[in-house]
Amino acid sequence: MTASAAPSFGQDLRHIAALAWPVFVGQIAVLAFATIDTLLLARHDARDLAALAVGSAAYISVFIGLMGVVLAVGPIAGRLFGARRLAEAGQQLQQALWLALALSVPGCVLLAFPQPFLWLAQAAPEVAQRTRGYMAALAFALPAALAFAAFRGFNTAVSRPKAVMVLQLGALLLKLPLSWLLVFGQPGLGLPALGVTGCGIATALLMWVQALAALALLRRDPFYKPFQLRRWGRPRRAALAAQLKLGIPMGLAIVVEVTGFTFMAFFISRLGTLPVAGHQIAANLAGLLYMLPLAIGNACGTLVAQRIGAQDPAGACRLGWRGVQIAATGALLLGLLLFLARPAIVALYTHEAAVVAAALPLLGWLALFHLGDAVQAVVASVLRAWHVTTLPMLIYALAVWVLGLGGGYVLAFDLWHLSPALQGARGFWAAAAAGLIAAALALTGVLARVGRSHPRQTASH
Numbered sequence: 001m002t003a004s005a006a007p008s009f010g011q012d013l014r015h016i017a018a019l020a021w022p023v024f025v026g027q028i029a030v031l032a033f034a035t036i037d038t039l040l041l042a043r044h045d046a047r048d049l050a051a052l053a054v055g056s057a058a059y060i061s062v063f064i065g066l067m068g069v070v071l072a073v074g075p076i077a078g079r080l081f082g083a084r085r086l087a088e089a090g091q092q093l094q095q096a097l098w099l100a101l102a103l104s105v106p107g108c109v110l111l112a113f114p115q116p117f118l119w120l121a122q123a124a125p126e127v128a129q130r131t132r133g134y135m136a137a138l139a140f141a142l143p144a145a146l147a148f149a150a151f152r153g154f155n156t157a158v159s160r161p162k163a164v165m166v167l168q169l170g171a172l173l174l175k176l177p178l179s180w181l182l183v184f185g186q187p188g189l190g191l192p193a194l195g196v197t198g199c200g201i202a203t204a205l206l207m208w209v210q211a212l213a214a215l216a217l218l219r220r221d222p223f224y225k226p227f228q229l230r231r232w233g234r235p236r237r238a239a240l241a242a243q244l245k246l247g248i249p250m251g252l253a254i255v256v257e258v259t260g261f262t263f264m265a266f267f268i269s270r271l272g273t274l275p276v277a278g279h280q281i282a283a284n285l286a287g288l289l290y291m292l293p294l295a296i297g298n299a300c301g302t303l304v305a306q307r308i309g310a311q312d313p314a315g316a317c318r319l320g321w322r323g324v325q326i327a328a329t330g331a332l333l334l335g336l337l338l339f340l341a342r343p344a345i346v347a348l349y350t351h352e353a354a355v356v357a358a359a360l361p362l363l364g365w366l367a368l369f370h371l372g373d374a375v376q377a378v379v380a381s382v383l384r385a386w387h388v389t390t391l392p393m394l395i396y397a398l399a400v401w402v403l404g405l406g407g408g409y410v411l412a413f414d415l416w417h418l419s420p421a422l423q424g425a426r427g428f429w430a431a432a433a434a435g436l437i438a439a440a441l442a443l444t445g446v447l448a449r450v451g452r453s454h455p456r457q458t459a460s461h
Helices: 009-042 046-070 073-082 086-112 115-121 125-157 161-184 196-220 222-227 237-271 273-309 313-349 353-385 390-412 425-452
Strands: none
Touching: 009 046, 009 125, 009 161, 009 196, 009 273, 009 313, 046 086, 046 115, 046 125, 046 196, 046 237, 046 273, 073 086, 073 125, 073 237, 073 273, 073 353, 086 125, 086 222, 086 237, 115 125, 115 237, 125 161, 125 196, 125 273, 161 196, 196 222, 237 273, 237 353, 237 390, 237 425, 273 313, 273 353, 273 425, 313 353, 313 425, 353 425, 390 425
């Protein structure tokens, strides 16, 4: 074994990009589900758009947290894949699927009985009624969505994200015509206009189609044969315990981050229909911008986990920092573009002057919000590959809930008379941006400490 020089920045960039671009395309397809719903409902009824904001915030709060637990399969299977222990990696996927089915039970109950979310949002009766129909459909979608999350986490861990991307794009191709048909109805076919509930039904149907297609791929594609997935394994206590030990802090950290964001929608809905419509546009853009650092984070987390499994901590540290550099540079460029082009961007969503006026001020804060969001996303993913999850969870709680959501509530409702210019939705977005910047700085410090605690020997070949 002879030591060799570490790969250059360009080589690492190509390695990361090869994994990141399919994840990015696939996640854009996922976000396009919500974008299609937003665009259709903006042209259908403002009350349906408000119901979408409340209902999607509730669904994301439930789904993302449970998904975070299921995605513990990624760091574990990635290390096993790096160590070439393929059958054991396959067993981890089977256990993650059992975990997904178990977690879907409480998740479906929360979605089917959404009164706590409606109370938080203080939704008007006509909005609450629409929200209930939408969330009932999403309760049916949840088991399939969690099972597909396990499939996605495993495929990313074994450097096969293109399989996930193909299935996500296939579902997207069906989303627009199906949602259009159900939202606006088709009298000639006897279909009534279902509005936001139609969006939920379309999503639920496609989630099940996607999950069943993933199961068929696992059974038929020769790539998966070494993972020994054809024989379905029973639940194993030790494997489930290992996934829960890693996944619960992951899920809680994601819950903190996402609920800090989605609870903004609940509180902003108290300000009226126009502020929540403007927030929905800004939130949709935030999700779109987040897809690039999410893809970079997934790729870097995968490569770091594989390097750890291959007993190459120096390579793992190098790849982690490469990802942070790439994400920060991309976020600065995208944030600048967003700030300069914000009037044209809002015009793509709506031409209603009142909604435009509500959305435009939020996009200025969104540019800063995205910088913190991008850096923390990549650093958090790399830390999960190192199995460091509890401290990031605590950092998120302080930065996102206390500084972001708590500070936003104080500013938005002018509790302390600090700044009249930041009253309303702008206060929430300003505080959320500050919270994510703080989280990014703190997590970066944790990553630096992790790097110092591992030997820095040069990778050998």
